[in-house]
Amino acid sequence: MRPLLSLTSLLVLAACAVGPDYVEPLPPSSAQGDFVSLGDAVTTDAPRGDWWRLYDDPVLDGFVTQALEENTDIRVALANVARARAGLRRAGSDAGPELEAGLGGNYGRSIAPDGGLTSEDWQFQASAGVSYEIDLFGRVSRGVEAARGDLAAAEADAQAVRILVAAETTRAYADFVAAREQLAVAERIVALLDESLSLTQRRREVGLATRFDTARLATLRDQRSAEVPLFAARRDAALFSLAALTGNTPAGFPASAIPRHESLALDTTVPVGDGAALLARRPDVRAAERRLAAATARVGVVTADLFPRISLGASAASVGGDLGDVLTGGPIGWLLGGLLDWAINPGRAEAEIAIANAEADGLLAEFDGAVLRALQETDTALSAYGHSLERQAALGSALEEARAALRIAQVRQREGDIGLLELLDAQRTFADTEADYSGARADVASAQIDLFLALGGGWGDRPA
Secondary structure (H helix, E strand, O other), rough: OOHHHHHHHHHHHHHHOOOOOOOOOOOOHHHOOOOOOOOOOOOOOOOOHHHHHHHHHHHHHHHHHHHHHHHHHHHHHHHHHHHHHHHHHHHHHHOOOEEEEEEEEEEEEOOOOOOOOEEEEEEEEEEEEEEEEOOOOOOOHHHHOOOHHHHHHHHHHHHHHHHHHHHHHHHHHHHHHHHHHHHHHHHHHHHHHHHHHHHHHHHHHHOOOHHHHHHHHHHHHHHHHHHHHHHHHHHHHHHHHHHHHHHOOHHHHOHHHHHEEEEEEEOOOOOOOOOOHHHHHHHHHHHHHHHHHHHHHHHHHHHHHOOOEEEEEEEEEEEEOOOOHOOOOEEEEEEEEEEEEEEOOOHHHHHHHHHHHHHHHHHHHHHHOOOOOOOHHHHHHHHHHHHHHHHHHHHHHHHHHHHHHHHHHHHHHOOOOOOOHHHHHHHHHHHHHHHHHHHHHHHHHHHHHHHHHOOOOOOOOOOO
């Protein structure tokens, strides 16, 4: 017994995990500083996890909370996390002893060696054993390491889904209220043109306008009327998308649940942080890094197959002609020993190692791509947000000028200083500018959500 224990201690002390030890890759130094596209509308303060609360809209807050609890994509992601966690438990179980037990019986005839008397009787067997693989070359420990990487990657994927669901819920809400605002603008323009058309028709009846004048105005009115169903369809599509994101059916999610009628807008600058914080926060970068770690550990798993597996075990068995005797302490035999199992096929093992190394190389490239993509998406979103604000400001100024020009044109046309054509041109300019400004407000809200999504904000240190 003592030599066996000494051998076990020696093997444990000599154990070493084969294969490469994982070293976390570092992003380029140029990715650590401030973003290229910073502007006056953003700051380098750390971004908020609950960024949608910057809009100060309790209804939106409620929808995001509901989506995070009920969304089906999140449920799928959490199921994947549970599966990865079970895989880690399975890998960890290989590091412990394996127990086995058996109970059997048979009925047969026995013949004496001299060919004399024979007998027929039952014979029962009961056995129990335990075996333990000495992880001399790290096959088990590398497997556990790989399973830990898989679990961390699944958790990062779940975090990414939560961030995406929060962003898409906010986007659907923003699209709905923007379409509602644009629909109201379109209906207001149509009402204005109806009023002008009615006035022109009365002027025509007394000879102050022509058929050409009414036709031109009616054409403009009909063009603007054609935009009304387009905005109504966009409003409905956004509402139905919001319903699905929050785990509802369209029938159970009425438009009256959203009292807001104007586009989302921020009254504060957007905190964006810097490149180093972004890469630490983005779940897709974290998932790519953890998959690389798991693949590196699997190189060690397949490398260990080049070496023998050594197991220690013990077993005990009892045999008797009566089941009761076997189960209540009949004659017991026992065994202690070790097993060296070595399946020698170097060509196959080397091919498996080459496959595992190639997979790790591919995942290293995916990690590098995830880093570059995170920076590209963020700077693109920052640029788009800054320019959308510039466009909104320019259109806001143009709208004020167009409104003032229309008032002047209406007065001068009533006084006979200008003709109907000049008034029509002023109305067309105002209608186009108001519609463009309403669309610009919607574009700003969409650009803000794109920026928040690129920043990867939310649940930075929270497990899935």
